[in-house]
Amino acid sequence: MTENGNVLIGKDIHLNFGGIKALDGVDFTVERGKIVSIIGPNGAGKTCLVNSITGYYHPQRGRILYRDKDIFGLKPHKIARLGISRTFQDPTTYPSMTALDILLAGRYMHTRANMLHSMAYFGRSKREELESRRIVEETITFTHIEDVRKLPLATMSYGQRKQVEIARALVMEPKVIILDEPMSGLDDSMKEIVTELILDMHDRGMTIVLIEHDIQAVMELSHFIVVLDYGEKIAEGTPNEISRNERVTEAYLGGWSSAQQ
Amino acid sequence: MMIRGKGRRGIDYSKDLAILGTWQRWTALAVFMVVLIILPFVLDYWTWNTGWLIFINSTIITIIAVLGLNITSGMAGQVNLGHSAFVMTGGFTMAVLTTAASWPMLVALPVAALFTGLVAAVVAIPSIRLKGFYVAVVTMAFFYIAQFAISKFDITGGMHGLTRISPPAIGGHVLKTSNYMGWFYFMMILLILCIIVSVNIKRSRLGRAFTAVRDNYIAAASLGINVPWVKLRAFFIGGLYAGLAGGLLASSISVIRVDQFTFWESIWYLGMIIIGGAGSTAGAVMGVVFLQLISKIMSIIGSAGWIPGNVSTPIFITYIMYGLIIILFVSFKPNGLISLWQKIKINYKRWPFGV
Amino acid sequence: MDAGTNLLYLVVSGIMVGSIYSLIGMGFVITYRTTNVFNIAYGQFAVLGAFIAWSFIGSPPGPSASLQPVTRLILPLAIPLTVICVIVFGLLVERLLFRRMIGKPVFVTFMLGLGLLVLLRGLIMLMWGGGGLRALAPTIPVGSMTIGNIPIRKELFWSFGLALFGALAFLFFFKKTRLGLAMRAIYDNQIAARCLGVSARLNSQIAWVLCALIATAGGVLIAVGGTGVSMGLENLVLVVLAVVLIGGLDSLLGSVVGGLILAIGNNLAIYYSANYIPGFDSIFKMILILLILLIRPHGLMGTKPIERV
DSSP states (O other), rough: OOOOTTEEEEEEEEEEETEEEEEEEEEEETTOEEEEEEOSTTTTTTTHHHHHTSSOOOOOOEEEEEEEOOOOOOOHHHHHHHHHEEEEEEEEOOOOBBBHHHHHHHGGGGOOOOOHHHHHHHHHHHHHHHHHHHHHHHHHHHHTTTTTSSGGGSSSHHHHHHHHHHHHHHHHHHHHEEEESSSTTTHHHHHHHHHHHHHHHHHHEEEEEEEOOOHHHHHHHEEEEEEETTEEEEEEEEEHHHOOHHIIIIIIIIOOOOOGG | OOOOOOOOOOOOOOHHOSSSSHHHHHHHHHHHHHHHHHHHHHHHHSSOOOOOHHHHHHHHEEEEEHHHHIIIIIIOOOOOTTTHHHHHHHHHHHHHIIISOOOHHHHHHHHHHHHHHHHHHHHHHHHTOOOOOHHHHHHHHHHHHHHHEEEETTTGGGGGOOOSOOOOOOEEESSTTOOOHHHHHHHHHHHHHHHHHHHHTTTTTTHHHHHHHHOOHHHHHHHHHHHHHHHHHHHHHHHHHEEEEEEEEHHHHSOGGGGOOHHHHHHHHHHHHHHHHOOOOOHHHHHHHHHHHHHHHHHHHHTTOOOOSSSSSSHHHHHHHHHHHHHHHHHHHHHHHHHHHHHHHHHHHHHOOOO | OOOHHHHHHHHHHHHHHHHHHHHHHHHHHHHHHHHHHOOTTTHHHHHHHHHHHHHHHHOOSTOOOOOOOOTOOOOOHHHHHHHHHHHHHHHEEEEEGGGGTTTHHHHHHHHHHHHHHHHHHHHHHHHHHHOOOOOOOOOOOOOOETTTTTTEEEHHHHHHHHHHHHHHHHHHHHHHHHHHHHHHHHHHHHHHHHHOOOHHHHHHHHHHHHHHHHHHHHHHHHHHIIBBSSSGGGGGHHHHHHHHHHTTTHHHHHHHHHHHHHHHHHHHHHHHTTTTTTTHHHHHHHHHHHHHHHHHHSSSSSOOOOOOO
């Protein structure tokens, strides 16, 4: 089923915007059930890589394989339906919806009621609504956002919106979840909560791709790290290896050494 | 979306979802139904002109049309400036089917609605790739082209339209008698069905998809939502409603002409949705009733001679009032009458602590 | 006229009318670029401006013009007064309606524009009556003339000249002067500019006044070119829509291109369709709009929006 237990593979991805080369021949491999982090300075191309994987950007060249299926060039909604979920760095705003609404909306691809069912409500639509609600409530408990369930997104704090964003991605029951800077802009206690959440998700067998700047968290959580700089992959390896890699420490870690571990 | 407080855990979700969950609501509904049933008798007996029943019938038709627009534009955010043309399509289809082809009304009406829905879906196709208000422009272009096209065909009566449309009848029994009462009940039943369907859509998977597409169509794709397909359905359902309204209109006034449908209708429809509260079924109904009442009152005042100026002045003043109301609502109450209503309810619950 | 001259006539008069359209389009682009407002009430601005102008200028003397405005004045007084009134109108609209809308999404301001459209229509009809065509007393030479061997009406020629002058003045203002550059820059991020203390308010005021002035100029030029002042001028908004969509919503030069394409194309459409589909020209604009939206939604010279995910 999977190639050597690797669930997500990218090969030689090239992405240009006009004259700007955002990704220059990037390869990466993500093993099933592991936590893989992608790190690098701002502008290194991390989010571009995520957008390429999830279908929002179309690289000029490359291959992206998900469970041996070539997903290069597929539309975002198709990729989501295959089981790859992602969060957005800036938590998605839906001005008129509450947290509950968004989470329920996230169950769209797991429900089958069609237009006629929706118009009639009684029957399949209602059954699926109740089932969705049950699953959503479970996710709410899992991500500890009970307090804000019925709040409109616009009135939540930044940290709360980021939590809802993660819950939103989880509710889609993904096989692979890509978290784009889930901790940026949060205070330490919130970061703790998110770190715990990531570990819980891992315990449940999810494959996690993590983009982060918080090196401490990255070192703690990851099984494998990929380092990007100026659109190129400059290093990859276990946290141990990366912290000893001079090229990485010079470009990005600012002198983080193994002594600090 | 309604805010009902934090909510308690472990409750019956079925109740949470239900529209008529509490006994107060059932009672309110029962009272409302009784009022509706006796309304035509009251009006017939009490008012000095049956113009009121005609007015109510025309309002019902407008509500049905606007409910459709509420789904396309209010819920799904696809601004449709050509909705009036969809109503026109439904009207002409109905006229042709019942008159030239002699179809019975009960068959022709759903067919007219369905056909209009399909036409609307076709109009949606070029809009799929377009964002925001470009969709509005495409629908506007469609409006003018449709007007032009329909006026060129003989089957639709060319410039003069179709007259002497067969009166609506079920199994030979004519519904639209001189006092309009049977017709009123028939349309009221249809209206109630339309309202129920609209509310059902809003609280269903499709309704949430609509809202997601409206608020953030880029992120909606990341939820696994096929945005073009959602847009298509939004237009299709809006077209269904418009076609139904058009068919009812054709049967109501027995005449249908291209110049009955102007671009202004599309603007009024949009205005009604904004004033009522975009996306909300109850809001759409409120918006229609509100504006229709204003225009009715203005015409009563005008014909009673209380407005200086010539005979057209009440119309001008109606325009001015409509314009002011739209501006005021967009500026100060962009969520419409429905948000006002919710504020009132919240304050009522909290009294005397609220406000 | 033979076929060749006919064609030439269509093209030449198209160029002239097109220039007027281009000028009008620029007014729209300016509002949109500097305030991000899609001013759908533009047609009513033109009607209002034209009626104000008529109120001061009056109709040409003669039996056909039975109406003369009470406030009729001589030309040197009439024109500045018109300009002043229009400026005041523009400022009022900005102050009362759109200032609080700075930074709001386009849809909201669009609906506000719709409300304004309706309101203005009612007001105009109330003040000047619902129907009726009034000729505008000639402010420019009237009559016939020929260019080469093509007969052209003088007023059209003069309108064309004025429009050309106006258009060039605009382009110069926006591309070369500091104020013009500032206005273009502010558009890019109104809220950030406001935070920096750049006067978004002044920018907004200028934009709306310019919009009102150009709309008035357009309305007057068209009225003088032969159609007279009437409510029918409100359909100018459809012309403008076609022009700016073809040219690109944020491109001044695009308006030039759009205006010419529309006018010349329209003339050709009228001429060639007269035998096949009478009345086709009334929806020619719409077909053009559909085509451009299908093929190149951002217009021939507009900037393609990039979506940041």
